Amino acid sequence: MRYRYLCRYCGHNLGEINQEHITETQLGFHFLTPQERQTIISKDDGGNTVVHVLCDYCKEALDLHPELSLIGNPLQ
Numbered sequence: 001m002r003y004r005y006l007c008r009y010c011g012h013n014l015g016e017i018n019q020e021h022i023t024e025t026q027l028g029f030h031f032l033t034p035q036e037r038q039t040i041i042s043k044d045d046g047g048n049t050v051v052h053v054l055c056d057y058c059k060e061a062l063d064l065h066p067e068l069s070l071i072g073n074p075l076q
């Protein structure tokens with residue numbers, strides 16, 4: 001299973017995890033509400049899991065301009 005991490009604001013590729021036996025607990029997904037999971041986790045065309053998080057740049061921008069964050073920031 002491949003997990004790709006992308007910034008959900010600018011689409012920047014933050015890296016990926018490629019592991020057969022990694023659990024959702026190890027990835028921290030069990031902290032998420034069902035709504036957050038829908039927002040943050042999706043599948044791409046190849047069946048890989050895509051995790052939408054914030055890159056450092058966008059995180060900084062949101063810290064300076066919290067009004068930009070309309071959907072919340074559940075991973076922080």
Ligand SMILES: [Zn+2]
Nearest residue numbers: 007010055058
């Ligand atoms: Zn970004």
